Amino acid sequence: QKEVEQDPGPLSVPEGAIVSLNCTYSNSAFQYFMWYRQYSRKGPELLMYTYSSGNKEDGRFTAQVDKSSKYISLFIRDSQPSDSATYLCAMTRNNDMRFGAGTRLTVKP
Amino acid sequence: NAGVTQTPKFQVLKTGQSMTLQCAQDMNHEYMSWYRQDPGMGLRLIHYSVGAGITDQGEVPNGYNVSRSTTEDFPLRLLSAAPSQTSVYFCASRPQGGTGYGYTFGSGTRLTVV
Numbered sequence: 001q002k003e004v005e006q007d008p009g010p011l012s013v014p015e016g017a018i019v020s021l022n023c024t025y026s027n028s029a030f031q032y033f034m035w036y037r038q039y040s041r042k043g044p045e046l047l048m049y050t051y052s053s054g055n056k057e058d059g060r061f062t063a064q065v066d067k068s069s070k071y072i073s074l075f076i077r078d079s080q081p082s083d084s085a086t087y088l089c090a091m092t093r094n095n096d097m098r099f100g101a102g103t104r105l106t107v108k109p
Numbered sequence: 110n111a112g113v114t115q116t117p118k119f120q121v122l123k124t125g126q127s128m129t130l131q132c133a134q135d136m137n138h139e140y141m142s143w144y145r146q147d148p149g150m151g152l153r154l155i156h157y158s159v160g161a162g163i164t165d166q167g168e169v170p171n172g173y174n175v176s177r178s179t180t181e182d183f184p185l186r187l188l189s190a191a192p193s194q195t196s197v198y199f200c201a202s203r204p205q206g207g208t209g210y211g212y213t214f215g216s217g218t219r220l221t222v223v
Contacts, residue, residue: 034211043217097142098168101150
């Protein structure tokens with residue numbers, strides 16, 4: 001069993017839809033939780049990071065962490081075609097960062 | 110500010126050949142790491158370094174060597190390339206400590222071993 005599980009999709013939504021991306025994890029030692037966005041043939045770029053359980057909002061993006069359930073989510077409101085990318089969840093314990101497999105998202109105009 | 114620079118962008122190797130993937134950052138980050146990305150597997154940590162002269166193994170270190178003689182550079186060496194090492198390799202860096210653990214990634218090296 002992988003330490004970090006993420007549904008690879010692909011996920012296709014119409015423009016303007018609310019997108020929900022999720023990851024589960026098995027190791028309670030993870031401390032920081034992040035979401036990265038990766039465009040085709042590019043390196044991942046950090047979208048958001050959180051430390052504690054709860055919600056964190058940044059524009060159209062909301063990151064949610066539930067440590068008791070070992071579950072994290074990323075919500076994208078008013079999705080745009082430019083949001084089409086692969087979204088990777090990640091989490092760290094000390095110097096070790098583990099990634100989910102990534103969910104490929106397509107937002108259709 | 111160039112960020113994290115990886116060279117080469119593409120490489121084809123024959124089985125058994127050796128090569129070095131270069132990584133350089135100009136942000137004075139203490140922490141640097143190498144990941145490989147394979148379909149359905151996500152990013153997996155190969156080796157990392159918390160500062161010059163200090164390196165450690167990650168999740169999938171076999172077949173790879175690293176060294177860190179300067180803060181800026183963190184090369185990855187493939188000793189004897191195997192087809193199983195066909196992958197996209199990413200170098201990443203971040204400041205050591207701090208309240209955020211956001212990594213800055215390079216644009217990747219696509220390696221094919223035939």
